[in-house]
Amino acid sequence: xxxxxxxxxxxxxxxxxxxxxxxxxxxxxxxxxxxxxxxxxxxxxxxxxxxxxxxxxxxxxxxxxxxxxxxxxxxxxxxxxxxxxxxxxxxxxxxxxxxxxxxxxxxxxxxxxxxxxxxxxxxxxxxxxxxxxxxxxxxxxxxxxxxxxxxxxxxxxxxxxxxxxxxxxxxxxxxxxxxxxxxxxxxxxxxxxxxxxxxxxxxxxxxxxxxxxxxxxxxxxxxxxxxxxxxxxxxxxxxxxxxxxxxxxxxxxxxxxxxxxxxxxxxxxxxxxxxxxxxxxxxxxxxxxxxxxxxxxxxxxxxxxxxxxxxxxxxxxxxxxxxxxxxxxxxxxxxxxxxxxxxxxxxxxxxxxxxxxxxxxxxxxxxxxxxxxxxxxxxxxxxxxxxxxxxxxxxxxxxxxxxxxxxxxxxxxxxxxxxxxxxx
Numbered sequence: 001x002x003x004x005x006x007x008x009x010x011x012x013x014x015x016x017x018x019x020x021x022x023x024x025x026x027x028x029x030x031x032x033x034x035x036x037x038x039x040x041x042x043x044x045x046x047x048x049x050x051x052x053x054x055x056x057x058x059x060x061x062x063x064x065x066x067x068x069x070x071x072x073x074x075x076x077x078x079x080x081x082x083x084x085x086x087x088x089x090x091x092x093x094x095x096x097x098x099x100x101x102x103x104x105x106x107x108x109x110x111x112x113x114x115x116x117x118x119x120x121x122x123x124x125x126x127x128x129x130x131x132x133x134x135x136x137x138x139x140x141x142x143x144x145x146x147x148x149x150x151x152x153x154x155x156x157x158x159x160x161x162x163x164x165x166x167x168x169x170x171x172x173x174x175x176x177x178x179x180x181x182x183x184x185x186x187x188x189x190x191x192x193x194x195x196x197x198x199x200x201x202x203x204x205x206x207x208x209x210x211x212x213x214x215x216x217x218x219x220x221x222x223x224x225x226x227x228x229x230x231x232x233x234x235x236x237x238x239x240x241x242x243x244x245x246x247x248x249x250x251x252x253x254x255x256x257x258x259x260x261x262x263x264x265x266x267x268x269x270x271x272x273x274x275x276x277x278x279x280x281x282x283x284x285x286x287x288x289x290x291x292x293x294x295x296x297x298x299x300x301x302x303x304x305x306x307x308x309x310x311x312x313x314x315x316x317x318x319x320x321x322x323x324x325x326x327x328x329x330x331x332x333x334x335x336x337x338x339x340x341x342x343x344x345x346x347x348x349x350x351x352x353x354x355x356x357x358x359x360x361x362x363x364x365x366x367x368x369x370x371x372x373x374x375x376x377x378x379x380x381x382x383x384x385x386x387x388x389x390x391x392x393x394x395x396x397x398x399x400x401x402x403x404x405x406x407x408x409x410x411x412x413x414x415x416x417x418x419x420x421x422x423x424x
Contacts, residue, residue, distance in 0.1 A: 068356065069335035071400065073414040076303055076325040080316045082295045084108030089312045089322075096408040097299040097325070104297040104310075104322050116285050123278040130275050133268040140261040147257050150250035158235040166228035173221040180214040187211045303327050304408045328412035331400040332367065335420045339371060339392035345422055351398045353418035360404070362418065367399040396420075 080086075088105040091097060187207040194204035303325035310322045333353055337345070345366060353362040371394040398420060406412035 068417050068419055069333040069353075069398075071331055071333050071353070071362075071414050071416050071418055073332075073412065074327040074330040075306065076300065076327060077321055078103060078297055078299075078323045078325060079319050079321050080104075080106045080295060080297065081318060082106060082108050082292055083110065083318045084295070084316060086310050086312055086314045086316055086322065089308070089310070091305050091308075091323070093305050093308055094409045094411060095305045096302075097305060098302055099299060101299045102296055103299055106295045106297070106316060106322075108293055108295075110292075113289060116282070116289050119278060119282045119285050123275065123282055126271065126275045126278055130268070130271045133264060133271055137261065137264045137268055140257065140264050144254065144257045144261055147250055147254040151254045154250045155235060159232065162228060162232040162235045166225065166232055169221060169225045169228045173218070173225055176214065176218040176221050180211070180218050183207075183211045183214045297322060299325065301327065302329070304412060306411060306414075326412065326414055328406045328408075328414070329402055331402075331406075331412060331414060332397055333364070333400065333418060333420060334395060334397050336373060336393040337396055337422075339394050342369065342371065342394055344424065345369060345396065346424075350423040352421045352423065353398070353400065354421065355413060356417040356419065358413075358416070360413075362400050362404055362413070364398040364400045366396060366422070368397045370395045370397075396422075 084106045085108070086104060087107045089103075091101075091103055097103065187210070190199060190204050190207040193199040194201065305323060306326045307324045308322075309324065310316060310320070316322065347366055347369065349366045351364045351366060353364055354360075355362065373393050373395050375392070
């Protein structure tokens with residue numbers, strides 16, 4: 001490079017004389033071309049950045065966003081139904097529990113056994129009476145069998161005696177008929193002799209009298225034969241027509257024994273029902289006593305232990321909280337958005353919840369929208385005019401979908417802060 005000298009102009013305004021400047025020759029396509037290309041690349045990069053920034057600004061402008069919100073879940077309060085000592089607490093905070101899993105055991109020494117002991121004694125007495133009635137029924141059945149055997153034997157003897165009497169009456173009737181026939185012939189002979197005067201009148205009269213007597217005897221035997229047949233039929237049907245039966249008669253005794261057996265069986269049936277009823281009452285009272293004496297707390301559903309509110313050995317009052325569970329399958333966030341953004345929100349729209357402090361995003365959907373927060377008291381009449389500068393915000397509830405594992409030891413991310421971004 002050469003130095004450049006400048007001469008000051010004179011007062012006479014002489015023309016300025018300069019010395020020629022020597023420069024290095026520039027080759028075509030050299031440094032000037034390099035600087036031009038770098039400027040072009042810089043301009044392109046700046047334009048691209050401005051374009052991306054414009055897109056981001058437009059995206060943020062078109063995307064509905066909300067304030068940070070806290071993830072919430074359905075709480076489940078586990079309380080003791082009885083007053084007692086917390087004997088066992090096998091779970092701890094952050095532990096996942098399944099349906100019907102044992103959570104705690106409470107025992108009470110105050111539960112009274114008076115009703116249980118009364119029912120136990122009453123049932124034992126009823127069972128003793130039941131056993132006695134069964135023995136009486138068994139003895140009465142044996143007595144009925146014996147008396148029935150005697151009655152059967154008596155009926156057989158009665159039938160045999162009636163048959164013998166009937167046979168004897170039949171034989172007497174046959175003999176009477178034969179004698180009547182002989183008497184009739186004898187009377188006819190005497191009548192012929194009387195008419196010829198061979199015999200006296202008294203002989204003829206005696207013959208007639210004898211014939212009439214034989215007829216009366218025959219009639220009596222025939223009636224006796226009919227009565228014998230009736231007695232045989234009655235004896236066959238276990239009936240007696242000749243005389244009244246006394247208390248020593250087997251048939252009467254059998255009837256009385258059967259009535260006594262039926263009465264005992266009725267008493268036994270009543271006692272059986274009483275014993276069964278006392279057994280049911282005793283079982284129910286025992287269950288009630290077990291509930292008052294010992295209570296096992298179980299999980300009503302699949303959940304995670306959120307907080308232990310008592311420790312083993314604590315004396316608890318009835319309905320005192322023991323622990324709190326959370327249902328990780330029912331989580332949500334409740335956040336607020338500007339009322340102007342409601343035109344970009346619909347029920348069922350998808351949303352992203354970006355957890356603060358963790359590189360994780362949960363998915364959800366809009367479940368409900370409630371506007372007028374801080375400006376409306378439901379039911380007030382008349383409504384107060386809204387100041388123009390009052391913040392108009394709406395409450396949006398987003399249900400979290402259970403498509404991302406919820407670790408129990410992190411309490412399913414309940415209580416975490418999240419940024420809610422709504423999508424269409």
